[in-house]
Amino acid sequence: MLIDTSVNRITHEILAAAIEVHRILGPGLFERVYEPCFHYELGARKLRFETQRVVPTLYKGMKFGATYRVDLIVEGSIVVEMKCVATLLPVHRAQVLTYMKLTSCPFGLLINFNVPKLMDGVRRLVLPGHEPT
Numbered sequence: 001m002l003i004d005t006s007v008n009r010i011t012h013e014i015l016a017a018a019i020e021v022h023r024i025l026g027p028g029l030f031e032r033v034y035e036p037c038f039h040y041e042l043g044a045r046k047l048r049f050e051t052q053r054v055v056p057t058l059y060k061g062m063k064f065g066a067t068y069r070v071d072l073i074v075e076g077s078i079v080v081e082m083k084c085v086a087t088l089l090p091v092h093r094a095q096v097l098t099y100m101k102l103t104s105c106p107f108g109l110l111i112n113f114n115v116p117k118l119m120d121g122v123r124r125l126v127l128p129g130h131e132p133t
Contacts, residue, residue, distance in 0.1 A: 007107055010047065010075050015122065017041035018111050022118040031084045034113050035071075038082065042074065049074045055102045070099045079108040088112050088123065096125055106130035 021037045035051075042049050050073045057064040072080035081096045088110065096108045107130070112121030 007077070010078060011107070011109065011124065013045045013047055014042065014074055014078065014080060014109060015111075015119070017045055017047075018113075018122075019118050022113055025113075027114050027116060029084065029113070031082050031113070034082060034084065038072075042072075047074055048076070049080075053103065055099070058102075068099065068102070070103060073103060073105060077105050077107055079103060079105045081108065081110050083110065083112045083121075084114045085112055086114065088121065093123060093125065096123075097127065100125065100127050 017038060018041075020041050021034055025034065025037065039049070039051060050070075052069045052071070053073055055068045055070055057066045057068070070079055071082050074080055079096060079099045081092070081099065083092060085092070092110055092112075096110045100106065100108045106127045108125040108127075110123040110125065111118070115121035
């Protein structure tokens with residue numbers, strides 16, 4: 001997948017941070033254990049990020065009280081969803097794509113920390129219409 005250089009650079013740094021956390025802690029812990037360590041690593045790499053951004057439910061132009069919380073938005077354009085599951089399912093990919101759409105972030109990373117080799121648990125996503133031509 002060919003994406004512009006700045007997105008590739010940011011994605012590389014996000015994945016380097018995740019790999020470092022996974023290298024030190026290993027697989028099999030709860031998501032809440034990985035979160036602060038991952039945030040620390042992102043900050044150490046001087047990446048700007050928001051945690052647990054509240055996203056309202058919009059339906060036919062109306063805003064409803066129900067909200068979603070996105071794990072991370074890095075540099076204002078990459079949704080990062082952390083998981084600690086036995087296997088990634090299609091619903092996890094769909095969830096990230098929905099968060100990307102709701103936040104207007106064209107790129108996303110789905111990262112499952114519950115794997116022996118972290119990169120086997122990573123899925124990179126691009127919103128339809130933002131693919132390179």
